[in-house]
Amino acid sequence: LVYCVLHLAAKAIQFMKGKHNKKTLHFSQACLSYCHITIPSIEDVELQMKLFLLSANVALLNGLISEADGLIKAFINLIPDIFQMTENIQEIMIKKEESLESMLNSLMGFMVVLPGNPETGAFHLFNGVMNALQQHQTVQEPYFKLRVLGNMMAVLWTFMQEKLPYHIARVDSNDRVYTGDEEFIKTCKEMISSLVEEIMVLFQELEGKRFTDIGNKYEMFYASLFCANK
Numbered sequence: 414l415v416y417c418v419l420h421l422a423a424k425a426i427q428f429m430k431g432k433h434n435k436k437t438l439h440f441s442q443a444c445l446s447y448c449h450i451t452i453p454s455i456e457d458v459e460l461q462m463k464l465f466l467l468s469a470n471v472a473l474l475n476g477l478i479s480e481a482d483g484l485i486k487a488f489i490n491l492i493p494d495i496f497q498m499t500e501n502i503q504e505i506m507i508k509k510e511e512s513l514e515s516m517l518n519s520l521m522g523f524m525v526v527l528p529g530n531p532e533t534g535a536f537h538l539f540n541g542v543m544n545a546l547q548q549h550q551t552v553q554e555p556y557f558k559l560r561v562l563g564n565m566m567a568v569l570w571t572f573m574q575e576k577l578p579y580h581i582a583r584v585d586s587n588d589r590v591y592t593g594d595e596e597f598i599k600t601c602k603e604m605i606s607s608l609v610e611e612i613m614v615l616f617q618e619l620e621g622k623r624f625t626d627i628g629n630k631y632e633m634f635y636a637s638l639f640c641a642n643k
Contacts, residue, residue, distance in 0.1 A: 415448050418447050422472075449483065452468070485538055489541040526580055535597055546561065566612075570605065
């Protein structure tokens with residue numbers, strides 16, 4: 414049912430050629446509200462997360478920024494729970510981590526175009542992801558966090574560009590909302606510095622170990638970001 418309702422919301426904005434009238438806007442809002450209420454009734458936490466992320470994408474496509482923000486918050490709140498319903502079997506845990514990493518990568522791509530909330534701060538969702546990750550010790554440490562933190566850092570560097578690489582029609586992303594905002598750029602740099610420090614600690618944990626699991630490209634990528642931030 415959730416997939417069907419999301420399909421209807423996507424078709425509505427397509428039918429209106431990207432510009433809602435009052436009736437179609439209310440219809441799309443009702444569709445997203447239904448999804449937000451219905452998804453938590455699903456037992457599978459991983460499926461819940463995927464549906465929240467998909468719903469947020471459809472919400473932003475419809476220009477419903479506050480709805481997208483709320484759906485991403487629901488997604489983030491489930492990050493610590495994705496492992497609680499899983500038996501402590503390494504093979505299963507690794508698959509869960511791989512699924513979580515894939516979803517987080519999708520989330521980072523989505524956050525490039527999702528504008529920050531002026532009331533709660535431009536980085537409240539970003540900080541929420543970081544806090545949620547701290548609550549879980551992964552099986553693939555430190556490789557899992559190296560890859561995730563690297564992608565998060567790439568998003569922060571993207572935020573500092575004058576023009577973002579892509580946009581959603583009729584949605585003002587951070588390059589427009591925070592144009593010329595020195596505090597925004599300063600915060601980006603501070604968060605990058607914090608991530609660099611955490612990444613370097615993880616690299617120290619890998620001293621004496623082989624890097625084949627993450628590849629030399631990651632090592633070079635992080636090193637170049639570290640030097641650029643100096």
